[in-house]
Amino acid sequence: MSKLFWSPGLEKLEPYTPGEQPNSQTLVKLNTNENPYPASPEALSLLAQGDFADALRRYPDPESCELREAIAERYNLNNRQVFVGNGSDEVLALSFYSFFRRSEPLLYPDITYSFYPVYCQLFDIEFRTIPLRNDFAIAVEDFAGNAGGIIVPNPNAPTGRCLSLDKIEELLGLHPERVVIIDEAYIDFGGESATQLIERYPNLLVIHTLSKSYALAGLRLGFAMGQEHLIEGLLRAKNSFNSYPIDAIAQQVATAAIRDSAWHADNCGKVIATRQRSEQALQKLGFQVVPSKANFILTKPPAPGAEALYLALREQGILVRYFSKPRINEYLRISIGTDEEMDQLIRNCKEILASQS
Numbered sequence: 359m360s361k362l363f364w365s366p367g368l369e370k371l372e373p374y375t376p377g378e379q380p381n382s383q384t385l386v387k388l389n390t391n392e393n394p395y396p397a398s399p400e401a402l403s404l405l406a407q408g409d410f411a412d413a414l415r416r417y418p419d420p421e422s423c424e425l426r427e428a429i430a431e432r433y434n435l436n437n438r439q440v441f442v443g444n445g446s447d448e449v450l451a452l453s454f455y456s457f458f459r460r461s462e463p464l465l466y467p468d469i470t471y472s473f474y475p476v477y478c479q480l481f482d483i484e485f486r487t488i489p490l491r492n493d494f495a496i497a498v499e500d501f502a503g504n505a506g507g508i509i510v511p512n513p514n515a516p517t518g519r520c521l522s523l524d525k526i527e528e529l530l531g532l533h534p535e536r537v538v539i540i541d542e543a544y545i546d547f548g549g550e551s552a553t554q555l556i557e558r559y560p561n562l563l564v565i566h567t568l569s570k571s572y573a574l575a576g577l578r579l580g581f582a583m584g585q586e587h588l589i590e591g592l593l594r595a596k597n598s599f600n601s602y603p604i605d606a607i608a609q610q611v612a613t614a615a616i617r618d619s620a621w622h623a624d625n626c627g628k629v630i631a632t633r634q635r636s637e638q639a640l641q642k643l644g645f646q647v648v649p650s651k652a653n654f655i656l657t658k659p660p661a662p663g664a665e666a667l668y669l670a671l672r673e674q675g676i677l678v679r680y681f682s683k684p685r686i687n688e689y690l691r692i693s694i695g696t697d698e699e700m701d702q703l704i705r706n707c708k709e710i711l712a713s714q715s
């Protein structure tokens with residue numbers, strides 16, 4: 359009955375399915391790449407003060423000026439080269455709409471962030487997937503050929519593999535007349551950001567999020583950086599959809615978080631150190647580990663295999679991500695938690711593997 363009222367095509371949309379967010383607090387949650395530590399104390403103490411009555415009575419700054427200024431300063435840009443949105447998912451959606459609705463297909467890797475095909479369907483964008491090599495490496499030369507644009511996460515998700523800036527430059531040079539988006543959701547965990555290329559490449563848009571390395575997934579804040587003509591395009595789309603995507607509280611908290619670069623560097627260092635010891639511990643148990651520069655590890659467990667291990671861990675209150683998709687259905691994606699959480703994961707894996715033999 360309800361479908362009677364839907365616009366044509368809505369029924370055919372296949373929405374993105376996020377990793378589950380269970381209510382239980384006792385679970386070890388290693389399935390959605392959240393940061394295991396609380397955000398910058400500067401940001402959190404702002405919230406604790408709770409003095410938002412006036413800020414909330416009014417509409418927020420539609421241009422998020424202070425926040426964009428803080429981001430620009432952080433990345434050596436000017437504030438007209440920065441666009442902010444309600445999570446980088448929103449920034450991505452507006453970017454697909456603004457740059458990729460063309461007669462040639464958008465190119466992205468066959469194994470990548472699974473929101474991309476959803477935006478393509480929503481905005482009626484044709485796309486062509488470029489197969490990763492057997493070791494899950496992105497081969498930049500494979501992106502030559504007819505393209506309406508390119509989007510690549512760097513590091514890629516859910517593989518964790520990272521491209522060097524040389525390779526990103528190669529990608530940018532393939533289609534100088536098309537926008538190339540580098541989705542840097544995980545760049546702070548060991549990769550080199552393409553933001554330093556913005557000055558030289560008018561077709562480059564770099565997208566960041568506060569959800570991973572800033573431990574603010576619940577705040578919903580993402581941003582895009584690029585030359586002014588690209589940011590202007592995004593503003594047109596945004597201002598035709600929602601003038602106030604960033605609420606007053608998010609603007610203040612995000613600004614404080616971006617300015618606390620000492621906390622950020624320290625946090626990333628901790629996550630990287632835990633990733634390295636987790637990789638070694640998993641390898642010792644016979645897991646194959648894809649080299650990661652992200653806050654997660656894609657890994658192929660020994661018998662009883664990925665799906666059985668995922669289910670057994672789940673039974674024991676440890677959530678990891680299993681994708682029943684071609685090429686990665688023998689792998690698990692494990693987010694990096696605290697050292698204690700990872701120790702527990704390793705212990706439980708060891709027991710499950712032993713009980714199967």
Ligand SMILES: *Cc1c(COP(=O)(O)O)cnc(C)c1O
Nearest residue numbers: 445446447471511543567569580
């Ligand atoms: C997590 C993630 C995002 C989304 O981030 P939000 O800012 O929370 O919307 C975007 N791209 C990739 C590749 C991600 O993994």
